[in-house]
Amino acid sequence: MSSRPAPLTDDQLAAALAERPGWTGSAAGLQRTIEFADFLTAVRFIDELAPHCERLDHHPDLRLSxxxxxLTLVTHSTGGVTALDVELAAVVDDVAAALPLAS
Incomplete structure (x- = not known):
């Protein structure tokens, strides 16, 4: 029996995206860009997100500029978006909401 999560169906993916404002995506991955108040806050976001990723054993693709x-979330072992990606998207949203964003 495999412990890998199953990829979401198109309907499940559409429903998940409808519940996560700011996120876009397809079966290839969920994407979100977050603009923080400044560079140090962006770095702090990544630092505060990291322990949650470790707990979930699920790590986003990140680009800091x-x-x-x-961010891009995809379960590489299944080749698509799974419930684990949706769960991590919610965590991303919670961590970002606690920090100052660009105005």
Missing amino acids: WRRVE
Whole structure:
């Protein structure tokens, strides 16, 4: 029996995206770009997100550019988006909401 999560169906993916404002995506991955107040806050976001990723044993693809963080979530072992990606998207949203964003 495999412990890998199953990829979401198109309907499940559409429903998940509808519940996560700011996220876009397809079966290839969920994407969000967050612009923070400044560079140090963007770095702090990544630092505060990291323990949650370790707990979930699920790690986003991240790109940091000045105060902007671009995230892509995909379960590489299944080749698509799974419930684990949706769970991590919610964590990303919670961590980002606690920090100052660009105005």
